[in-house]
Amino acid sequence: MTEWCDVIAVADLESGWVTRVRMGTRLIAVYDTPSGIYASLALCNHGGADLCDGYFDGHVIECPLHQGAFDVRDGRPIAPPAPRRMRVFEARVQDGMVQLRL
Numbered sequence: 238m239t240e241w242c243d244v245i246a247v248a249d250l251e252s253g254w255v256t257r258v259r260m261g262t263r264l265i266a267v268y269d270t271p272s273g274i275y276a277s278l279a280l281c282n283h284g285g286a287d288l289c290d291g292y293f294d295g296h297v298i299e300c301p302l303h304q305g306a307f308d309v310r311d312g313r314p315i316a317p318p319a320p321r322r323m324r325v326f327e328a329r330v331q332d333g334m335v336q337l338r339l
């Protein structure tokens with residue numbers, strides 16, 4: 238059973254960008270996009286680079302290491318060498334907090 242967890246205040250997000258959040262042992266990337274908040278595991282599933290150090294534009298995060306790219310809305314890879322969907326989490330905003338279903 239998964240539950241909603243507070244991860245960061247909306248006011249603390251990098252506006253229009255990606256913000257790194259630590260939840261226990263997991264690093265999570267929280268994306269502030271024109272259509273809302275999305276989140277994924279922060280480490281790239283190709284070579285383990287930190288996506289929070291990548292280039293973010295609209296709904297696309299580009300990995301800083303090999304420039305693989307993912308759509309943050311559903312995690313699908315959109316540019317090689319990204320090999321498969323990245324792990325994404327449901328996100329919502331409640332009382333000024335970003336919450337993820339972890």
Ligand code: FES
Binds near residue numbers: 281283286303306319
């Ligand atoms: S580590 Fe991200 S594309 Fe290679």
